[in-house]
Amino acid sequence: MDLKTQKRMASDIMDVGKDRVWIDPDEQEKVDEAITRNDIRNLIEGGAIQKKDEKGTSKGRAKHIKKQKKKGRRKGQGSRKGKKGARKSDKKKWMEKIRAIRERLKEMKEEGEVTSEQYRELYDMSKGGFFRDTKHLENHVANKLE
Known part of the structure:
Protein backbone atom coordinates (compact mmCIF):
# COMPACT_ATOMS: atom_id res chain seq x y z
CA MET A 1 0.00 0.00 0.00
CA ASP A 2 1.31 3.40 -0.99
CA LEU A 3 -0.23 6.00 1.29
CA LYS A 4 1.93 8.84 0.00
CA THR A 5 -1.00 10.86 -1.38
CA GLN A 6 -3.11 10.35 1.73
CA LYS A 7 -0.18 11.40 3.92
CA ARG A 8 0.37 14.51 1.79
CA MET A 9 -3.31 15.48 1.97
CA ALA A 10 -3.44 14.82 5.72
CA SER A 11 -0.34 16.96 6.32
CA ASP A 12 -1.94 19.75 4.30
CA ILE A 13 -5.25 19.51 6.18
CA MET A 14 -3.63 19.35 9.64
CA ASP A 15 -1.09 22.02 8.63
CA VAL A 16 1.96 19.99 9.69
CA GLY A 17 4.88 18.41 7.86
CA LYS A 18 4.55 14.95 6.29
CA ASP A 19 6.87 13.50 8.90
CA ARG A 20 4.43 14.44 11.66
CA VAL A 21 1.52 12.53 10.13
CA TRP A 22 0.83 9.19 11.86
CA ILE A 23 -1.38 6.59 10.23
CA ASP A 24 -2.77 3.81 12.43
CA PRO A 25 -1.33 0.48 11.15
CA ASP A 26 -4.64 -1.28 11.90
CA GLU A 27 -6.59 1.24 9.79
CA GLN A 28 -4.33 1.22 6.72
CA GLU A 29 -6.95 -0.37 4.46
CA LYS A 30 -9.45 2.40 5.28
CA VAL A 31 -6.81 5.06 4.66
CA ASP A 32 -5.86 3.45 1.34
CA GLU A 33 -9.47 3.69 0.19
CA ALA A 34 -9.69 7.39 1.09
CA ILE A 35 -9.26 9.40 -2.10
CA THR A 36 -10.86 12.75 -1.32
CA ARG A 37 -9.87 15.39 1.21
CA ASN A 38 -13.22 14.88 2.88
CA ASP A 39 -12.39 11.18 3.39
CA ILE A 40 -9.11 12.20 4.98
CA ARG A 41 -10.89 14.70 7.26
CA ASN A 42 -13.25 11.95 8.43
CA LEU A 43 -10.28 9.65 9.16
CA ILE A 44 -8.60 12.43 11.15
CA GLU A 45 -11.77 12.91 13.20
CA GLY A 46 -12.02 9.13 13.66
CA GLY A 47 -8.43 8.95 14.94
CA ALA A 48 -7.04 6.75 12.14
CA ILE A 49 -4.78 9.63 11.14
CA GLN A 50 -3.18 11.74 13.83
CA LYS A 51 -0.47 14.33 14.11
CA LYS A 52 2.65 13.47 16.09
CA ASP A 53 3.85 15.85 18.80
CA GLU A 54 6.43 18.39 17.82
CA LYS A 55 9.95 17.49 18.85
CA GLY A 56 11.68 20.15 20.89
CA THR A 57 15.13 20.64 22.31
CA SER A 58 15.40 19.32 25.84
CA LYS A 59 16.29 21.99 28.40
CA GLY A 60 17.49 19.45 30.98
CA ARG A 61 21.20 19.86 30.33
CA ALA A 62 20.88 23.63 30.02
CA LYS A 63 19.09 23.83 33.37
CA HIS A 64 21.78 21.72 35.04
CA ILE A 65 24.55 23.94 33.65
CA LYS A 66 22.70 27.07 34.79
CA LYS A 67 22.39 25.62 38.30
CA GLN A 68 26.11 24.86 38.38
CA LYS A 69 27.01 28.34 37.15
CA LYS A 70 24.80 29.84 39.86
CA LYS A 71 26.99 27.99 42.38
CA GLY A 72 30.06 29.52 40.71
CA ARG A 73 31.18 26.46 38.77
CA ARG A 74 32.15 26.39 35.09
CA LYS A 75 33.23 30.02 35.13
CA GLY A 76 37.00 29.63 35.18
CA GLN A 77 39.55 31.22 32.90
CA GLY A 78 39.21 28.46 30.32
CA SER A 79 35.47 28.98 29.96
CA ARG A 80 35.65 32.71 29.31
CA LYS A 81 35.42 34.29 25.90
CA GLY A 82 35.78 37.94 25.09
CA LYS A 83 37.33 40.74 27.05
CA LYS A 84 36.81 41.46 30.72
Missing part, protein backbone atom coordinates in the same frame (compact mmCIF):
# COMPACT_ATOMS: atom_id res chain seq x y z
CA GLY A 85 34.34 44.20 29.81
CA ALA A 86 32.31 41.79 27.69
CA ARG A 87 31.13 39.86 30.74
CA LYS A 88 30.05 42.95 32.67
CA SER A 89 30.04 46.28 30.91
CA ASP A 90 31.69 49.34 32.39
CA LYS A 91 28.28 50.97 32.65
CA LYS A 92 26.85 48.05 34.65
CA LYS A 93 29.85 48.19 36.99
CA TRP A 94 29.42 51.93 37.43
CA MET A 95 25.70 51.56 38.10
CA GLU A 96 26.29 48.95 40.80
CA LYS A 97 29.01 51.04 42.41
CA ILE A 98 27.19 54.39 42.35
CA ARG A 99 23.95 52.87 43.65
CA ALA A 100 25.76 51.30 46.61
CA ILE A 101 27.58 54.56 47.38
CA ARG A 102 24.40 56.65 47.14
CA GLU A 103 22.52 54.20 49.33
CA ARG A 104 25.27 54.37 51.98
CA LEU A 105 25.33 58.18 51.73
CA LYS A 106 21.58 58.30 52.34
CA GLU A 107 21.99 56.07 55.41
CA MET A 108 24.79 58.30 56.74
CA LYS A 109 22.60 61.39 56.32
CA GLU A 110 19.65 59.74 58.09
CA GLU A 111 21.89 58.54 60.95
CA GLY A 112 23.29 62.04 61.32
CA GLU A 113 26.87 61.13 60.40
CA VAL A 114 26.87 63.88 57.75
CA THR A 115 24.93 67.13 57.45
CA SER A 116 22.82 68.08 54.43
CA GLU A 117 25.62 70.32 53.14
CA GLN A 118 28.23 67.57 53.54
CA TYR A 119 25.82 65.10 51.96
CA ARG A 120 25.45 67.29 48.87
CA GLU A 121 29.22 67.74 48.59
CA LEU A 122 29.87 64.00 48.97
CA TYR A 123 27.05 63.20 46.52
CA ASP A 124 28.64 65.42 43.89
CA MET A 125 32.06 63.92 44.58
CA SER A 126 30.69 60.41 44.15
CA LYS A 127 29.00 61.44 40.91
CA GLY A 128 32.38 62.64 39.71
CA GLY A 129 33.86 59.20 40.41
CA PHE A 130 35.95 60.19 43.41
CA PHE A 131 35.06 57.17 45.56
CA ARG A 132 36.13 53.64 44.67
CA ASP A 133 33.53 52.01 46.92
CA THR A 134 31.52 52.49 50.11
CA LYS A 135 34.53 51.79 52.36
CA HIS A 136 36.45 54.56 50.61
CA LEU A 137 33.50 56.89 51.21
CA GLU A 138 33.37 55.96 54.90
CA ASN A 139 37.14 56.43 55.33
CA HIS A 140 36.93 59.82 53.63
CA VAL A 141 34.12 60.93 55.95
CA ALA A 142 35.95 59.65 59.04
CA ASN A 143 39.21 61.39 58.08
CA LYS A 144 37.48 64.64 57.08
CA LEU A 145 35.52 64.90 60.32
CA GLU A 146 38.65 64.34 62.49
Whole structure:
Protein backbone atom coordinates (compact mmCIF):
# COMPACT_ATOMS: atom_id res chain seq x y z
CA MET A 1 0.00 0.00 0.00
CA ASP A 2 1.31 3.40 -0.99
CA LEU A 3 -0.23 6.00 1.29
CA LYS A 4 1.93 8.84 0.00
CA THR A 5 -1.00 10.86 -1.38
CA GLN A 6 -3.11 10.35 1.73
CA LYS A 7 -0.18 11.40 3.92
CA ARG A 8 0.37 14.51 1.79
CA MET A 9 -3.31 15.48 1.97
CA ALA A 10 -3.44 14.82 5.72
CA SER A 11 -0.34 16.96 6.32
CA ASP A 12 -1.94 19.75 4.30
CA ILE A 13 -5.25 19.51 6.18
CA MET A 14 -3.63 19.35 9.64
CA ASP A 15 -1.09 22.02 8.63
CA VAL A 16 1.96 19.99 9.69
CA GLY A 17 4.88 18.41 7.86
CA LYS A 18 4.55 14.95 6.29
CA ASP A 19 6.87 13.50 8.90
CA ARG A 20 4.43 14.44 11.66
CA VAL A 21 1.52 12.53 10.13
CA TRP A 22 0.83 9.19 11.86
CA ILE A 23 -1.38 6.59 10.23
CA ASP A 24 -2.77 3.81 12.43
CA PRO A 25 -1.33 0.48 11.15
CA ASP A 26 -4.64 -1.28 11.90
CA GLU A 27 -6.59 1.24 9.79
CA GLN A 28 -4.33 1.22 6.72
CA GLU A 29 -6.95 -0.37 4.46
CA LYS A 30 -9.45 2.40 5.28
CA VAL A 31 -6.81 5.06 4.66
CA ASP A 32 -5.86 3.45 1.34
CA GLU A 33 -9.47 3.69 0.19
CA ALA A 34 -9.69 7.39 1.09
CA ILE A 35 -9.26 9.40 -2.10
CA THR A 36 -10.86 12.75 -1.32
CA ARG A 37 -9.87 15.39 1.21
CA ASN A 38 -13.22 14.88 2.88
CA ASP A 39 -12.39 11.18 3.39
CA ILE A 40 -9.11 12.20 4.98
CA ARG A 41 -10.89 14.70 7.26
CA ASN A 42 -13.25 11.95 8.43
CA LEU A 43 -10.28 9.65 9.16
CA ILE A 44 -8.60 12.43 11.15
CA GLU A 45 -11.77 12.91 13.20
CA GLY A 46 -12.02 9.13 13.66
CA GLY A 47 -8.43 8.95 14.94
CA ALA A 48 -7.04 6.75 12.14
CA ILE A 49 -4.78 9.63 11.14
CA GLN A 50 -3.18 11.74 13.83
CA LYS A 51 -0.47 14.33 14.11
CA LYS A 52 2.65 13.47 16.09
CA ASP A 53 3.85 15.85 18.80
CA GLU A 54 6.43 18.39 17.82
CA LYS A 55 9.95 17.49 18.85
CA GLY A 56 11.68 20.15 20.89
CA THR A 57 15.13 20.64 22.31
CA SER A 58 15.40 19.32 25.84
CA LYS A 59 16.29 21.99 28.40
CA GLY A 60 17.49 19.45 30.98
CA ARG A 61 21.20 19.86 30.33
CA ALA A 62 20.88 23.63 30.02
CA LYS A 63 19.09 23.83 33.37
CA HIS A 64 21.78 21.72 35.04
CA ILE A 65 24.55 23.94 33.65
CA LYS A 66 22.70 27.07 34.79
CA LYS A 67 22.39 25.62 38.30
CA GLN A 68 26.11 24.86 38.38
CA LYS A 69 27.01 28.34 37.15
CA LYS A 70 24.80 29.84 39.86
CA LYS A 71 26.99 27.99 42.38
CA GLY A 72 30.06 29.52 40.71
CA ARG A 73 31.18 26.46 38.77
CA ARG A 74 32.15 26.39 35.09
CA LYS A 75 33.23 30.02 35.13
CA GLY A 76 37.00 29.63 35.18
CA GLN A 77 39.55 31.22 32.90
CA GLY A 78 39.21 28.46 30.32
CA SER A 79 35.47 28.98 29.96
CA ARG A 80 35.65 32.71 29.31
CA LYS A 81 35.42 34.29 25.90
CA GLY A 82 35.78 37.94 25.09
CA LYS A 83 37.33 40.74 27.05
CA LYS A 84 36.81 41.46 30.72
CA GLY A 85 34.34 44.20 29.81
CA ALA A 86 32.31 41.79 27.69
CA ARG A 87 31.13 39.86 30.74
CA LYS A 88 30.05 42.95 32.67
CA SER A 89 30.04 46.28 30.91
CA ASP A 90 31.69 49.34 32.39
CA LYS A 91 28.28 50.97 32.65
CA LYS A 92 26.85 48.05 34.65
CA LYS A 93 29.85 48.19 36.99
CA TRP A 94 29.42 51.93 37.43
CA MET A 95 25.70 51.56 38.10
CA GLU A 96 26.29 48.95 40.80
CA LYS A 97 29.01 51.04 42.41
CA ILE A 98 27.19 54.39 42.35
CA ARG A 99 23.95 52.87 43.65
CA ALA A 100 25.76 51.30 46.61
CA ILE A 101 27.58 54.56 47.38
CA ARG A 102 24.40 56.65 47.14
CA GLU A 103 22.52 54.20 49.33
CA ARG A 104 25.27 54.37 51.98
CA LEU A 105 25.33 58.18 51.73
CA LYS A 106 21.58 58.30 52.34
CA GLU A 107 21.99 56.07 55.41
CA MET A 108 24.79 58.30 56.74
CA LYS A 109 22.60 61.39 56.32
CA GLU A 110 19.65 59.74 58.09
CA GLU A 111 21.89 58.54 60.95
CA GLY A 112 23.29 62.04 61.32
CA GLU A 113 26.87 61.13 60.40
CA VAL A 114 26.87 63.88 57.75
CA THR A 115 24.93 67.13 57.45
CA SER A 116 22.82 68.08 54.43
CA GLU A 117 25.62 70.32 53.14
CA GLN A 118 28.23 67.57 53.54
CA TYR A 119 25.82 65.10 51.96
CA ARG A 120 25.45 67.29 48.87
CA GLU A 121 29.22 67.74 48.59
CA LEU A 122 29.87 64.00 48.97
CA TYR A 123 27.05 63.20 46.52
CA ASP A 124 28.64 65.42 43.89
CA MET A 125 32.06 63.92 44.58
CA SER A 126 30.69 60.41 44.15
CA LYS A 127 29.00 61.44 40.91
CA GLY A 128 32.38 62.64 39.71
CA GLY A 129 33.86 59.20 40.41
CA PHE A 130 35.95 60.19 43.41
CA PHE A 131 35.06 57.17 45.56
CA ARG A 132 36.13 53.64 44.67
CA ASP A 133 33.53 52.01 46.92
CA THR A 134 31.52 52.49 50.11
CA LYS A 135 34.53 51.79 52.36
CA HIS A 136 36.45 54.56 50.61
CA LEU A 137 33.50 56.89 51.21
CA GLU A 138 33.37 55.96 54.90
CA ASN A 139 37.14 56.43 55.33
CA HIS A 140 36.93 59.82 53.63
CA VAL A 141 34.12 60.93 55.95
CA ALA A 142 35.95 59.65 59.04
CA ASN A 143 39.21 61.39 58.08
CA LYS A 144 37.48 64.64 57.08
CA LEU A 145 35.52 64.90 60.32
CA GLU A 146 38.65 64.34 62.49
